[in-house]
Amino acid sequence: MQKRIEPFGKVVFIGAGPGDPELITVKAIKYLQKADIILTDRLVSRAILEEYVHPGAEIIYVGKQCRKKQSTPQISINELLVEKAKQFPLVVRLKGGDVSIFSNILDELETLVEHHVDYEIIPGVTAALGAAAYAGIPLTARNYANGVRFITYYKADVINQHYWNELASTSDTLVFYMSSETLPEVVKHLKDAGIDEEKEIAVIEQGTTPYQNVYTSTFNDYNRILGTRQFVSPSIIIIGKVVQLHDEFIWMTNAGSTESYFPEVNLSPEKEVNNVTRA
Template identity: 40%
Template sequence: MRLYPLFADLNGLPVLVVGGGSVAERKVAALLEAGAVVRVGAPRLLPALADQAADGRIAHLDGAFEPSWLDDVWLVIAATDNRDLNAEVAACATGRRILCNVVDDPALSRFQVPAVVDRAPLTIGISTGGAAPMFARRVRETLESHLDPAIGPLVALAQRHRKAIVDAFPDLAARRRFYDGLYDGPVLDLLRHARHFEAEAALLEALDRDAPPVPGSVVLVGAGPGDPGLLTLAGLRELNRADVILHDQLVGPEVLAMTRRDAERIDVGKRGGGRHTPQSEINELLLQHARAGRYVVRLKGGDPLVFGRGGEEMLYLRRHGVACTVVPGVTAAVACAAYAGIPLTHREHAQSVRLLTAHCKDSLDTLDWAALAGERQTLAVYMGLAQLAHLTGQLLAHGRAADTPFALIENGTLPQQRVLRGELHALPALASAHRIAAPALLVIGPVATMADELRWFGEMVDAASRCADADLAFCPSFQRKLEPSASLAT
């Protein structure tokens, strides 16, 4: 059955609801919100409906259904639990050419009440023709999560200035481009940030066809560590607005597939041993596209402001007069640890977390190793594979226990995730023996042992399986009789 989609203006019109139970109560609430004059026919009413009748918000038709209840009404909803009675109401309504909905009975209904996404004055109705209303509910949930909450205020703003818009753009194609500009440009963005007066000023300025073109802008978006499901809703909205997307090499194809189809994509990835885009070149590309009036998304793995050079890019753009905002992402330490079953903090093991980058030896040499070697804390180390020996040696030399647990998480949150567990003294050799490759996050501290019991995603590497291939001084089974400095020399 194909339905004709229709939005009805019921303001001030009499509508009949037959039934006084909880279903009728929900239908009455929606009708009152639409401005209908509601009559409820039933021998008994739930207390909430009885209160509404007593207050005069609805009219109560007391007793069993009578065809006269249909006099002058424009719409009928049968909401009783008696199918025979519902069928009688529907037949009487059809005989009078009045549209009738029988709740949960599409065969008796002449119209369906859709699942609704409310972004007033924008309303979206979803219907399965009564075939599977629960699926309509799931579609509504999806739309609720993806539809920008600011779209309602944008529609209201456009409505308020509709006459001025029509007068300024009598040509329909030009008017359509103007509305597209409101949606894709700064007006919606200002409403999104609750800057309503500035949004209205931007609309009025755009009505002046002699006004200078609106400058472009940049938003830094965190894509998360790999699993596309960890991209935030705000991030997804920005990807669907972007004219240009400058993305890291580690942003996977599944995330890029969610971007606006006609957006220009530029890979500006940086990866050890591979192609490298200098930061200065990235800065210039962002500036160039923004100054050309484009909406630019700088898409970064993890979070833009956690070892992502997002702060450098923001400063560069701001100092060159380009607007720049941020959509945070789920950083790798949080996500990868969670997917490995590791709580970064735990009352019995760690009261603090330190996020470190071990991208190069120079950066490691600036760290306070004595503080990092302290107990009852978790170290989460980004980009540390190439410096594992140096990192391990410094921690051992500054007093961190050789049997401190570690977890090395390769390709965290992705289907090919692997977790290598062991003790700190064995870290470099085990990582080499098991050929752990970037991207990998290192977690050091007692909480790492919890992966043994709590892991729920990906594979756990059997560290002992290749222990024979590794230097004995780094094997968990090695009977350590050396001081940390001697062990490091080995």
């Protein structure tokens, strides 16, 4: 293995969970309390940054804001990780949900390996598991589902027709990430592929947060109940027989609010630091 030319710090990837700050792991908290610098996504509870990051740490927002213009390019994030690892002993890369589910961790890991930077990966509660639990929907309930699939559909060429046919016929629970804006297309593709129109859909807005809302319908009733609704980001979509269990096992009432739990921030490719007030 090639030796390092200059000393580097360590980068720790941490999954912050889907919203509820109490879902973060004990190990993650210990690293946040020791870190010199935090590179954080937008979809991380403000409470985590206020309560667990030590006062002397530098915090930089480097996340993406869906299709909005103000997002930090991935190459800038990669460069920042290496730059900050040269300057500080401990750098935390804080991601919403779990660090490895529909994130760009691969690009960041490859960059660290290329520059011989040590790293560690600490998992978090991914949005599918957190949102489903807080909605009272057991994703692999016996006699309701044989398995669960995590999928994303944000543009037309992500899923081919063969796979739509498979998704329409499976008894697995389907969980779509980052797909609330394309939900009408998802429904149309699955209907065209012959999905049972009595199968149910749940859309969970801002799951595990105080602003969580859950909306359900069958495919048959989708246009009437959900077809014209705009969902607050982030939203997760669950499709399958398990959605039937929501009404029976719901334990968290809908917030009935469209307020955003995750405020928009000034994401800066110019590496601008955003101050966070800590309690």
